[in-house]
Amino acid sequence: MGLPVLLWWSLTKLALLISFAVHTPQPQQQQEEASLLTQARQFLAVNDTDTAFQYLTQAYANDRNQPGLLACFRDVFSQRIESHDNAVDRMGLASILLEYEHYGAAARHLEQAVQLTASKSSANALSMLFAARAAVCDWTHIQQDSPALVASVQASLKQEDQTPAVHPYKALMWPCLSLADSTKIASKFARRAMSAVSVDPVPTSSLLVHKEEPSIFQVSSRRRPTNGRRIKLGYLSPDFTGAHPLAFLMQDVFRLHNTSEFQLYIYSLVESDDSLEVAKIKHAAHQWTVLPSSNAAAAETIRDDELDILIDLCGYTGTSTVAEIMAHKVAPLQIAYMGFPASTGAPFIDYVVCDRIVVPSSSEVRQHYTEQLLLLPHCYFVNSHRYLSSSLRQPQMPRTRYNLPDSAFVYCCHSRPEKIDPHTFKSWLQVLVNVPHSVLWLLRSGDEMEDNLRQIAEQEFALDKNRLIFCDKAPRDQHLARLQLANLFLDTPAYNAHTVGCDCLSAGVPMVSLLRNHVAPPDEVETDKWASRVGASLLAAIGLDDVLVAGSMEAYQAIMVHCATDSEWFSSVKERLQRNYHTAPLFDTPRWVRNLETGLLEIVALRTEGGSSYSDIEIVDNAGR
CATH class of the missing domain: 3.40.50.2000 (Glycogen Phosphorylase B;)
Structure with missing residues (x-):
């Protein structure tokens, strides 16, 4: 009997995200994980792949980078396929081969999976196959694959309760999927995040139609914090590690915030490492918090801090955890920035930080952004170079x-x-x-x-x-x-x-x-x-x-x-x-921070004055002020 689809997708999700995971187990935990892997191998030796798989998934949840773990997963799937060929196990094996960067072998298993299954599973296999071929610039089948992928996505978009097989991040990268497609896919993932935390999802169709052209409010002067108190500003990310580009790019941003106007709360989904980048980020924070693993507990932790603004630095580029935390609406103003260069399609995101080049003013483009825009005067993409x-x-x-x-x-x-x-x-x-x-x-x-x-x-x-x-x-x-x-x-x-x-x-x-x-x-x-x-x-x-x-x-x-x-x-x-x-x-990071702060101060003031009715905000450069 093939591996249950739901269980397999849990594994695939973990496997595809291994490169973003950071976990440092304690010695006792390492012993326990080694024991789990040993037991899995013992059950595999007597052809009990079901039990072996259970031990492996538990070990994977504890430490995804454990030596020998992926190889053991590969052996489990190979043994299952040998005894009973089926699409789900081939997809599972392909996900492991992708982690080893054996793209050709992964593609061959996915080709078989597409033929062996139908409907939703076939769409998942096709999406993985498209990714495997793209990774090695194998374009021999692109004329056939692209229309099939588009048809699969558009069919799933018509079903209100169905999440597309294509991840929102991949939708941005694959030319066969349009700007409209990518926003609709993101909106489906936003709905899934809301459902996961028991928030009633907004119908996708209502998110993607602007009833009227958003007004643009130009800001050339800097407000003072309302009520004479500092704004409590939070940043949320799973990528505060020395190995990730986000920490590298933003390591000097946080210390440049005006601490007389802003109080920084930085929320990490991973334990801090010993990198210089993370040390600089932690030092700049009024409060550094490693969030609990439970989404509900993480959301409650943030809510207890009574933020004015929370900025999501991840979007859909990592695990679903960040989207699910944001779906709890833990701050009165929630903003998307940096990690996901597109509309989130999410009703729980109020603003997205961008600029007039990446999001031009034409209504043909603007209609595909569900958030209000916080338009910076130059490039939105910050760095510490x-x-x-x-x-x-x-x-x-x-x-x-x-x-x-x-x-x-x-x-x-x-x-x-x-x-x-x-x-x-x-x-x-x-x-x-x-x-x-x-x-x-x-x-x-x-x-x-x-x-x-x-x-x-x-x-x-x-x-x-x-x-x-x-x-x-x-x-x-x-x-x-x-x-x-x-x-x-x-x-x-x-x-x-x-x-x-x-x-x-x-x-x-x-x-x-x-x-x-x-x-x-x-x-x-x-x-x-x-x-x-x-x-x-x-x-x-x-x-x-x-x-x-x-x-x-x-x-x-x-x-x-x-x-x-x-x-x-x-x-x-x-x-x-x-x-x-x-x-x-x-490369003028202080200037970028000042412009962002001007926008954040304006957003808070507008909310205080006008409730929940927002406009697009365009910042006029305040260099020299």
Whole structure:
């Protein structure tokens, strides 16, 4: 008998999130977990996979990173499939193979799963298959997979009580799903969070229709806190760890808040590690709280602090825990920021922090945002890079360390390979044809990815496969240092570089990005989603949007060629980048914090004056005040 679907999905959820989990068990707990794993292996040895699975799930819940745990899960699923082939166990095995980054093997099991099952399970298998293929840039089936995936999503969206198989985060990344699709998917996940905490969900259809055009309230002066008391401001995240980009980006934000106006409460879903980033965040907090594991208890803990504002730094990018806590409506004003670059589609989120580039003013785009907008004057995406500049700008290492030719023009894309789409990749290759002394430097996601991309280069463009150079993921310091070896960073249009975009610009490497000024041609990526507009926002905030933001793919290619063939012009671009690094808004973290605070003060004042009726708020830059 196959593993029950509900139980399997619990496992899959854990397995797919292992890279975000941080857990440090105590010695006694480690002994207990080792015992659970040993017992699981004993039951597996006598073909009792049901009992073995029970011990494994318990061990997984205690410590997801326990050595040998994933391998034992793989053995359980393999044994079950051998005795009785079924879709659910193949999907379970595929989820484990994905954790080992064995994408090709995972895809083969998922192909079988799609054929073996129907309805909801088939949709889940198809979504996982799409993700597995995207991870290694396997686009051989994309013409068939994309329409099937869209049909599956749209069918589930028509059912009020059905949650789509595609996760909201993936919906932002996959070009076949539209801006409207992605917001509707997010709204379904918001409904699920509300149901999980016994809050009566609002019908999805009512969330996605703005009865009237939202008013925009421009703010050019800074309010004082109401009633003469400090505003109690909370931040909530599962990602306050040294390994996560969020802590790296925001480590200096919290200490820059005006403590005469704001009292900071920082809520973490994980125990603090010994990283410098977390130490700086904790030191800036009036109160640092590690929340209890129960969503209800966590919500009650936050509610007891009587916040004025709670900012969700996660959205749907981590576990469902954060959305479920926010669904309790633990603060009178709840704001989404940073983690999830899109509308949350959630009735329990009042505002989303953004800017006018990532969320343009057109009603065609605005209608797909269920929240009111808190529009910052420059780029919404904050970073702490300027405070790290001394460590970032290390002496360059030799190119030979990464097999890069000394004299070549190096086009670089160190974004995750799943962000690359086939049309964009082929556009890059055409530039390699036109610029003979150039190479393309990519982040590796396994041998299969290399083979897939080199095959396209050789067979479709007659390029030497060695002009594609790959490197592995690296620790942050090494990643930041080696970026300086590149000449030009290539942004991925479907889902732009966010953290890595800041990394390359801080390292003095220009970036070219696409922001369409017209509807995309067939088979090309549209850029109306927030996540596909971040690169343009970064470049505008560093003062380079006039030369490095392209309105079409043809213009994008032309910029790539111009950078490599006109050395005098390209040198002037790099000089502008170096000069603007110290003066432009992108890396001016204190300025960003002041602008955010102006918006938060205004939101609190408007609520005090007008109750629960909100407007979009646009902040006029208060630099110098």
